[in-house]
Amino acid sequence: MPAAPLLSLTWTDDVTGRRGHLVVDRLVRGVCSGGLRMREGCTLEEVTGLARGMSLKEALHYDPEARYVPLGGAKGGIDCDPRDPEAxxxxxxxxxxxxxYVESCWTTGEDLGLSQDLVDRAAAEAGLVSSVQAVYPLLDDETAARARLADAFAVEVDGIGLDELVGGCGVAESVLTALDRAGVPYARTRVALQGLGTMGGATARFLARAGLTVVAVADVKGTIANPDGLDVEALLFARDAHxxxxxxxxxxxxxxxxGDAWLSAEAEVLVPAAVSYAIGAAEQGRITARWIAEAANMPVLPEAEALLHARGVTVLPDVVVNSGTNAWWWWTLFGDVGADADEAFxxxxRSMRAxxxxxxxxxEAGGTTPRAAAHAVAAERLPVIAERFGSHR
Structure with a gap:
């Protein structure tokens, strides 16, 4: 049983009666990191799990030789449909x-239902300097670091912002690493995705450009499928903001x-890149894929993962697979990478493949799931981080 988070709060809006949550799982050097999501039905329990996941993601990317110093984990969530006029x-x-909390310890940004542009605009209206201002005191040269991050956010590659693409690059590299280990050629590998937003769209682009065939994509209107392959670029440029x-x-x-047809698509790889809790015990029975790459946070429920593992389906866990976006923010801000797409990719x-x-x-060596292995690696690194930088729960 994970330890209780350092901070857990629920706020009720006096205008709409809707609720928002903030959970700080832990602090490192007094700071934590984790995005802000908005979706109908978002709960404190969900945000608590996501905050714990952020602590693990930060630990997994710890490199004692890098400038980037892992932070603690946190998450915010608002119970509202992002399409609601009051959102x-x-x-x-x-x-x-x-x-x-944002001013003192919580660095945040876009997550499910929210774009970074929207978070930035709302943060300014709320009187904040930046959604990541709590990390500024940890920077060697704040002015240069902020300029570098702003320049990076201005970079576009084929019409899509670098900030949207790095997360999908990380998901795609996770899939390609699994295929390489299994000796499976990219050209004969089919992919089905749930979600074509920031993470799902970028993942689809990188996998298609690597030679895989995207055969199904699901959004709120349903599933679009073609066994011979979809035109990923055309779909990407025909998306709305959601x-x-x-x-x-x-x-x-x-x-x-x-909408649920993507689950049973004839594909070797499934990429749930939309909502949490998308694959339960019933849904997993429809899956014929060999790999599931969790681009979304917590899309596969524990009981479903146990059943999938028992029948040889590998779940590449969210704490690894979708950690590239968060890490890129800090690699850029701390100066491990510059405002350059090729360098960022x-x-x-390199980091995701390792x-x-x-x-x-x-x-494989321990006969466990990749999630259990990832949690074990993080559990070994968290005390090292705490000893070096200080950590509070």
Whole structure:
């Protein structure tokens, strides 16, 4: 049983009655890191699990030779549909309510349902300098670091921002590492994704460009499928701000199927890149894929993962697979990488491949799941970080 978080609070909006949550799992050097999500039904329990996951992600990327110093883990969540007309006002009021934490210890940014642009705009309206201002005192040269991060956020690659792409680059590299270990060629490997937002869209692009075939993509309107492969680039540029695809761009061979059809797609790799708790015991029975890469946070429930593991399906866990976005922020801010796409992608690929190799080798040697192996690696690194930098729960 994980230790209780350092801080757990629930805020009720006096305008709408909706609730928001903030959980700080731990602090390192007085600071923690974790995004802010907005979705209908978001709970304190969910945010608590996500905050714990952030502590693990930070620990997994600890490199004693790097400038980036791992932070503690945290998470924020607001119970509201991001498409609700009242969502933005609610976001601003939430950030005003938790402003003391953002100013002093909690660095945050985009997560499910929110873009970084929206978080930045709301943070400014709430009177904050930045959503990551709590980390500024840890920087050697704050002015240069902030300029470097701003420059990095201004970089676009083929019409998509670098900040959107690095996370998907990390997910894709996780998949490619697993395929390489198994000796499976990219050209004959099919992929189905749930979600074509920031993480899912970037993942689809990198996997398609690596030679894999994306055969199914699900959004809130349903699943788009084509056994011969979808035109990923066309779908990416036909998305709205929430990752919903304009169906007018579909080709004659593209089919529209129910929203859950992606689960049973004939594919070797599934990428849940949308909501938490997407795959339970019932859903896992429909899956024929060999690998599941958790681009979303907590998409596979524990009982489902046990059943999948028993029948030889490998779940590449979220604490590893989707950790690239968070790490890139800090690699850039602390100065391990510059505001350059090629440098960012190369560093992300190298770091993610080393981490996935470590986790899969450890799982294989110990006869455990990759998640158990990742948690074991993090459990070894957390005390080292605490001893070097100080840590508080």
């Amino acid at each position: 933005y006002g609610l976001l601003v009021r939430y950030l005003r309510a938790v402003r003391p 990752g919903t695809v304009d169906r007018s761009v579909l080709r004659p061979g593209d089919r529209e199927l129910p 190369a560093y992300t690929r 981490l996935v190799e470590l986790v899969l080798a450890r799982a």
